[in-house]
Amino acid sequence: MKKINITFLLLLFTGLTVFAQTPKNKGYFKQYKPGYFQNSILKGIDDFTTKTEVAPAPSKSFKIDLTGMVLPNDIDLYKREWSTPPISQGATSTCWCFSTTSYFETEIYRLTKQQVKLSEMYTVYWEYVEKVANYVKQRGNCEFGEGSEGNAVTRIWKKYGVIPESDYNGMKPEQTFQTHDKMFAEIESYLKSIKASNAWNEDIVVSTVKSIMNTYMGVPPTKVTVNGKDMSPQDYLKNVLKLNLDDYIDVTSIMEAPYYEKCEYKVPDNWWHSKDYYNVPLDVYMSIVKKSIRSGYTIAIGGDVSESGFESFAQVAIIPSYDIPSEYIDENARQFRFSNNTTTDDHGLHLVGYYEKDGKDWYLIKDSGSGSRNCGKDSKNFGYYFFHEDYVKLKMMDFMVHKDMMKDVLSKFDKK
Numbered sequence: 029m030k031k032i033n034i035t036f037l038l039l040l041f042t043g044l045t046v047f048a049q050t051p052k053n054k055g056y057f058k059q060y061k062p063g064y065f066q067n068s069i070l071k072g073i074d075d076f077t078t079k080t081e082v083a084p085a086p087s088k089s090f091k092i093d094l095t096g097m098v099l100p101n102d103i104d105l106y107k108r109e110w111s112t113p114p115i116s117q118g119a120t121s122t123c124w125c126f127s128t129t130s131y132f133e134t135e136i137y138r139l140t141k142q143q144v145k146l147s148e149m150y151t152v153y154w155e156y157v158e159k160v161a162n163y164v165k166q167r168g169n170c171e172f173g174e175g176s177e178g179n180a181v182t183r184i185w186k187k188y189g190v191i192p193e194s195d196y197n198g199m200k201p202e203q204t205f206q207t208h209d210k211m212f213a214e215i216e217s218y219l220k221s222i223k224a225s226n227a228w229n230e231d232i233v234v235s236t237v238k239s240i241m242n243t244y245m246g247v248p249p250t251k252v253t254v255n256g257k258d259m260s261p262q263d264y265l266k267n268v269l270k271l272n273l274d275d276y277i278d279v280t281s282i283m284e285a286p287y288y289e290k291c292e293y294k295v296p297d298n299w300w301h302s303k304d305y306y307n308v309p310l311d312v313y314m315s316i317v318k319k320s321i322r323s324g325y326t327i328a329i330g331g332d333v334s335e336s337g338f339e340s341f342a343q344v345a346i347i348p349s350y351d352i353p354s355e356y357i358d359e360n361a362r363q364f365r366f367s368n369n370t371t372t373d374d375h376g377l378h379l380v381g382y383y384e385k386d387g388k389d390w391y392l393i394k395d396s397g398s399g400s401r402n403c404g405k406d407s408k409n410f411g412y413y414f415f416h417e418d419y420v421k422l423k424m425m426d427f428m429v430h431k432d433m434m435k436d437v438l439s440k441f442d443k444k
Contacts, residue, residue: 053348055336057088063340065398069119072204092337092348100383101343101414106392108381109326110137112145114411117396118206121174124297124330125151126396127376128178131328131428134380136269138324144269147191149198149206150261153241153248154188155180159299160219160237164230168223174212175297178328178376178428179304182273189261190269195252198245211244277434280305280426281313283363288440293426295373305426308437310359314421318389320433321382329393330376331424332365338419340399343409345419357422371423377413379420379427389417 100106111134117126125148136142155176163172199206215237222233251258254268265271278293285291285307292303308316320327337346347354352361365371381392393400393413400413415424431438 053350054093055090055350056093058091060087064401069205069398073119073207090336091339094339094342099344100385100390103409103412106381106383108392109134109324111380111394114394115396116205120206120208122152123376123396124176124178125181127378128181128328130378130394131326134326140270145193147193147196149245150191150196150248151181151184153245154184156241157234160234161230163219164228164233167228171296171299174208177298178330179278179302182276185265186273189265191252191261191264196248211240214240275431276428277431278305278426278428280307281310282307283359297373310362312437316429316433317420320429325430325433327379327427327429329379329424329427332371333375335423341402343400344414346416347418347422354418357418362422391415391420
C-alpha cells in the first residue's frame with residue numbers, strides 16, 4: 029500500500045512539475061492606435077482620390093501582454109531563402125495573389141536563378157473576369173467578392189499566362205497604393221442590376237466589367253518584350269520562367285474530410301469550389317512545413333490573423349496559454365476552431381525562413397498587408413512577421429508547396 033502511495037505521489041509530483049513549467053500568458057485591453065494602413069496607405073489613397081477617410085472611433089481589443097517576453101522578432105536571426113522585397117497590396121483584398129506570386133518568384137529563383145518581379149494585378153484582372161463569367165453561369169447565386177485562394181494563381185496562369193510587373197501594375201501613374209473600392213463597388217452594382225433584370229448575356233456582362241476594370245486598372249497587355257523578343261504571357265511563363273504549374277500542391281489538415289484524400293476547402297474565397305486540397309493529418313502537415321523550409325523550399329500559406337496572440341506592432345503571432353496551452357494543440361483543437369468560425373480564412377502570406385528557439389520553430393513570414401509595416405519603412409523588419417510554430421499549427425489552414433517535398437506523402441494518396 030505504501031509503495032502504491034509513493035508511486036502515486038511521484039506521478040502526481042511529476043505531472044504538477046510539467047504543468048508548472050508551462051508559462052502562463054496574460055492579456056490586456058489595448059487601445060487602438062493608427063498604424064501604417066491609416067498613416068501611409070489611406071493617406072496615399074486620399075491624396076490620389078481627394079477623398080478623406082473617416083478615422084475609426086476609439087476602441088480597444090484584447091491582446092496578449094508581451095511584457096518581459098524575449099521574442100525573436102529580428103529578421104537577422106532567421107535562415108531565409110531568397111525572395112523579392114515585400115510590397116504592399118494597398119487597400120485591396122488581394123493577399124491571395126501577392127503571397128502566391130511572391131512564392132512563385134522564389135520558386136523561379138530556386139529553379140533557374142532568375143530574379144523576377146511578376147505582376148499581381150495581371151492575375152487579379154483575369155480572376156475578376158473568371159468570377160464574373162461564373163456569376164452569369166450561376167445566375168448570381170454564388171460568392172462574388174474581392175478575395176480568392178492561392179491556387180487561383182495557378183489556375184489563372186495556366187489559362188492566361190503571366191507577365192512582369194513592369195509591364196502592368198494595375199495603377200495609374202500618380203497612384204502610390206492599390207485601391208479597388210470604387211471599382212469593386214461599380215462592378216457589384218452593375219452585376220446586381222443584371223440579376224434584377226435577368227439579362228444573362230455572358231459576353232455582354234464580361235465585356236462591360238472589363239471596361240470598368242480598364243478604366244481603373246488599365247488594359248492588360250497581350251504581349252510583352254523580354255530580352256528583345258516579343259512573346260505572349262503564356263510563352264513568357266513557359267519559355268522564360270520555365271515553371272511547371274502541375275508540380276505544385278495545395279495541402280490542408282481538417283478532420284471534416286478523410287485524410288489522404290483530396291477535398292474541398294470550404295471557405296467563401298474558394299468560390300469555384302476547388303476539391304484539389306490534399307488533406308493530411310496535422311502532424312504530417314507540420315512535418316512538411318518543417319522539412320520544406322529546412323530543405324530550401326518556401327511555402328505560400330494562409331489562415332487566420334485575427335487572434336489575441338497576433339500582435340502587429342510587435343510583428344509576432346503566438347498562441348497564448350489562456351487560449352490553449354501548447355501541449356493541447358492538436359487536430360481536435362484546430363477543427364473545433366474552424367468549425368465554430370473562430371478560425372477564419374483571413375490572409376495569405378509567404379513563409380520564407382525559420383529560426384529554432386527553445387526547441388520550437390519560429391517562421392519568418394513575408395507579408396503584403398499593412399500590419400507588418402507598422403515598424404516603419406526604415407526598419408529591416410518592414411513587411412515581415414514572426415510566427416511561432418504553434419500559431420501555424422492551430423491557425424494556418426492551408427499551404428502550397430512543391431511536390432518534391434511530399435513524395436512520401438503522395439504515395440499514400442495513390443493507394444486510395
